[in-house]
Structures are given as structure tokens and as C-alpha cells.
Amino acid sequence: MDYLAMFPSAEAAIENACRLIDDSYDVFGIGTGDLTDSIEPEQIAGIYAMWARAKSPFGPARGERATR
Numbered sequence: 001m002d003y004l005a006m007f008p009s010a011e012a013a014i015e016n017a018c019r020l021i022d023d024s025y026d027v028f029g030i031g032t033g034d035l036t037d038s039i040e041p042e043q044i045a046g047i048y049a050m051w052a053r054a055k056s057p058f059g060p061a062r063g064e065r066a067t068r
Contacts, residue, residue: 017044018051 003025007013010032017027021044030039039047 014039014047015051018048021048022052022055 003020005013005016007016010030013030013032017030020027027044028041030044032038
């Protein structure tokens with residue numbers, strides 16, 4: 001299913017994208033303003049990796065599923 005949402009800031013959009021990825025959804029792009037200003041899937045993967053490490057710096061808790 002396609003999903004499109006607008007957020008008040010790029011930071012809020014990135015945070016939501018990371019949560020969607022954490023919930024096993026695919027995120028293919030994040031627009032941050034003009035049509036030419038977007039975050040590509042490779043960049044999203046890097047941002048998500050940093051977000052996941054900050055969320056669980058010592059790895060997943062017992063019983064919690066591991067992130068991709």
C-alpha cells in the first residue's frame with residue numbers, strides 16, 4: 001500500500017520514516033521541501049541505522065526483535 005504524509009519539519013518526517021521501517025514497512029523516499037530536495041533510499045538506510053543504534057545502543061533487549 002502506498003502511504004503519503006506531511007509533517008511540519010524534515011526531522012519529524014525522518015523520525016516517522018524510521019518508525020515505519022522499525023515496524024517492517026518499506027520507505028523509498030522522504031521529501032524535505034522542494035521536489036528536487038529529497039532523501040534517497042540509501043541515505044534513509046544510513047539514517048535508520050543511526051536511529052536504531054541510538055534507540056538501543058547495546059542491541060535489542062531480551063524478547064525484542066532485532067532491527068534490520
